Amino acid sequence: MRLLKCLKNDMYLELLCFFFFVLSFTLNNPLDTFNGFYKIFTSPSILLTDYVFVGGIGAAFLNVAINLLFNIILIKILKIEVSGPIFAGMMMIVGFSFFGKNIFNGLPIYLGVWLFSKMKKKPFQNYIITLLFSSGLSPIVSYSIFGFGLPYYFSIPLGIIVGIIVGILIPQFAAHTISFHQGYNLYNTGFALGIISCVFYGIFLLCGLNVEAVKEYDSTNHWVFYYILGVFILGCVIQANILDHNVWKKYYSLLKSSGRLITDYIKDYGKEVVWINYAINGIFLFSLLLIFQIPINGIIFGSIIAVLGCSGFGLHIKNYLPVFVGTVLAFVVRMAVRGSFYIDMNLDLSIIVAIIFATGLAPICGKYGIFYGVLVGFIHIAVIPLMINLQGGFDLYNNGLSCGFEAAIIQVMAENVFGKERRHAKRSKNL
Numbered sequence: 001m002r003l004l005k006c007l008k009n010d011m012y013l014e015l016l017c018f019f020f021f022v023l024s025f026t027l028n029n030p031l032d033t034f035n036g037f038y039k040i041f042t043s044p045s046i047l048l049t050d051y052v053f054v055g056g057i058g059a060a061f062l063n064v065a066i067n068l069l070f071n072i073i074l075i076k077i078l079k080i081e082v083s084g085p086i087f088a089g090m091m092m093i094v095g096f097s098f099f100g101k102n103i104f105n106g107l108p109i110y111l112g113v114w115l116f117s118k119m120k121k122k123p124f125q126n127y128i129i130t131l132l133f134s135s136g137l138s139p140i141v142s143y144s145i146f147g148f149g150l151p152y153y154f155s156i157p158l159g160i161i162v163g164i165i166v167g168i169l170i171p172q173f174a175a176h177t178i179s180f181h182q183g184y185n186l187y188n189t190g191f192a193l194g195i196i197s198c199v200f201y202g203i204f205l206l207c208g209l210n211v212e213a214v215k216e217y218d219s220t221n222h223w224v225f226y227y228i229l230g231v232f233i234l235g236c237v238i239q240a241n242i243l244d245h246n247v248w249k250k251y252y253s254l255l256k257s258s259g260r261l262i263t264d265y266i267k268d269y270g271k272e273v274v275w276i277n278y279a280i281n282g283i284f285l286f287s288l289l290l291i292f293q294i295p296i297n298g299i300i301f302g303s304i305i306a307v308l309g310c311s312g313f314g315l316h317i318k319n320y321l322p323v324f325v326g327t328v329l330a331f332v333v334r335m336a337v338r339g340s341f342y343i344d345m346n347l348d349l350s351i352i353v354a355i356i357f358a359t360g361l362a363p364i365c366g367k368y369g370i371f372y373g374v375l376v377g378f379i380h381i382a383v384i385p386l387m388i389n390l391q392g393g394f395d396l397y398n399n400g401l402s403c404g405f406e407a408a409i410i411q412v413m414a415e416n417v418f419g420k421e422r423r424h425a426k427r428s429k430n431l
Helices: 001-007 012-026 032-041 052-055 055-075 084-096 103-120 122-135 139-146 152-181 187-207 222-244 246-252 266-268 270-290 296-311 317-337 343-368 371-390 399-416
Strands: none
Touching: 012 032, 012 055, 032 052, 032 055, 052 055, 052 296, 052 343, 055 084, 055 103, 055 122, 084 122, 084 266, 084 296, 103 139, 103 152, 122 152, 122 187, 139 152, 139 187, 139 222, 152 187, 152 399, 187 371, 187 399, 222 246, 222 296, 246 266, 246 270, 266 270, 266 296, 270 296, 270 317, 296 343, 317 343, 317 371, 343 371, 343 399, 371 399
C-alpha cells in the first residue's frame, strides 16, 4: 500500500534511485564500490567507455544513483513536474551514467546553461529539458582533464571552462537545430551536441591535443541486467493496470501518434499509459537480446534504459518497428559483405547500439509510413560509423548526431522530392 501511495504521488523516480543505491552496495562490497567509483570519476569517459568495465558493476550503479538523485533534487527545487520530455531526459541520464556521464563531468555544463539563463534574463526552469539532455557532452569535460595528459593545474581549469562554454551554447543551438530535421529526430539535443563536439574536436587537434579512440568494454554477460530489465517491465505493467483500468484503451490512442517533436505522452495520455508503452517497448528489446543471444554489458543496458525513456517522448512500437527492420536488413548486408553471420561483440557493439538508438528516427515512420521507416533505418546503419570520427567521441548521443542528418534527408525526400505526405498521423504539438 505504501508503494502504491508513492506511485500515485509521482515518486517513481525516487523509488528507482533508491533501488540503484541498494544494488550498488549489494552487487559489490562497499570498499570495491567506492574504489570503482573513484576510477569512474577519473576516467576520460569518451565513447566507448563502459563504467561497469572501468569500476565494476556496484560502482556503476552508485554512479547512476548519484546522478539521478542530483537531478531529482534539482527538479524538486525548481518545482518542475515530471512531463514526457522530463522523464525522457531523466532516463537518458540514467542510461548514459553507465557509459560516459558522472556527477563531476556534468556540473560545468549545467553551470553554463544556468549562466545562459542569466544572460538572457529568463527563468532557469525554461531550459530544464535542454539541461537534462545536455549531459550527452559530459565526456568533453572528463577528457579535457584526464585524457590529454596535461598537468592538473592546467587541465582542470581547461575542462571546467570548456564545459561552461558548451553549456552556454547548447540551449539556443538545440532550439535552432530542430528546424534542420523538422522534429523528426527524437534525439535533437544529441544532434546539436554532435555539431558542437565537431568544433571542439577540430580545435583540440589544431592545438596539437590528440584525441585517442577508446574501447573500454568487454562482452561479459552480466545476467543481473536481464533480471533488472525484467523487473522494470513487470513493475510498469502491474502499476499501470492498478492505477488506471482504462490504460490499454488509452494506449491504443497513443499508437496513432506520429511521435514528431515535441511530444509529451504523459501530458496527453497520463503516466500509466507511458508505463505501458515503456513495458511494450522494453519487451520488444528484451526479446531481441534473448533471441540473438546478445550479452548485456553496461553500454548495452544503458542504451536500452536511455531509449525506453523516450516512451514518454514520441516512441512506440508502431513507429519504431519498421525502422528496426531497416537496421536489421543493413546489419545482414554488412555481415554478408564480411562473409560472417556471427555476432562478434568486439566488432559489432557500436552497430548493436546503433540499432537500439535508431529509435530516434521513429517519427519518420509515424509520419511518412513503413517504406520510409525501413529506408531510414537502413541508412542509419550505413552512416553511423562515420559519426564518431566526425565528432571525436565527445558526444555520447552519437546516434542523435547521425539521426539528425538522416531525418533531414528523408523528410526532404518524402515532402519535397516526391511531393506528398504518406501518412495522416496525428501532428505533434509545439514544434
